[in-house]
Amino acid sequence: MVAPPRPDARVFAALGDATRLELLARLEDGALLSATHLAAKAPVSRQAVSKHLRVLADVGLVADVWRGRERLWKLNPEPLHTVAAWIRPLISQQGPPKADPS
Numbered sequence: 001m002v003a004p005p006r007p008d009a010r011v012f013a014a015l016g017d018a019t020r021l022e023l024l025a026r027l028e029d030g031a032l033l034s035a036t037h038l039a040a041k042a043p044v045s046r047q048a049v050s051k052h053l054r055v056l057a058d059v060g061l062v063a064d065v066w067r068g069r070e071r072l073w074k075l076n077p078e079p080l081h082t083v084a085a086w087i088r089p090l091i092s093q094q095g096p097p098k099a100d101p102s
Contacts, residue, residue: 003089004082004085004086004088004089005082005085005086006086007079007082007083007086008059008079008082010058010059011059011060011061011079011080011082011083012083013059014055014056014058014059014061015061017052017055019042019043019044019048019049019052020052020055020056022042023038023042023049023052023053023056023062024056024061024062024075026038026041027062027073027074027075028075030074030075031074032065032067032072032073032074033072033073034070034071034072034073035049035050035053035071035073038053038073053073059079060076060078060079061075061076061079061080062074062075062076063076
């Protein structure tokens with residue numbers, strides 16, 4: 001069996017932030033949303049959301065689409081598929097988690 005490609009470690013770093021995880025969750029249904037729209041429900045400023053979106057874009061987790069003068073963001077799940085394919089064999093080698101005896 002051929003091993004799945006190893007994911008870029010920067011993807012894990014990008015996923016290691018609660019705000020970025022929230023932004024990805026807001027984009028998961030295929031929505032195209034502006035940074036302003038994303039910031040409306042975020043615990044950080046629009047400028048901070050823009051910085052988080054740049055981090056996600058740098059590793060390919062989101063992509064921008066221009067509609068007129070408005071920059072919209074969408075999820076690109078391909079890096080997540082690579083992560084999932086790489087993790088799946090690691091999980092299956094360990095078996096299911098053991099029940100907590102307490």
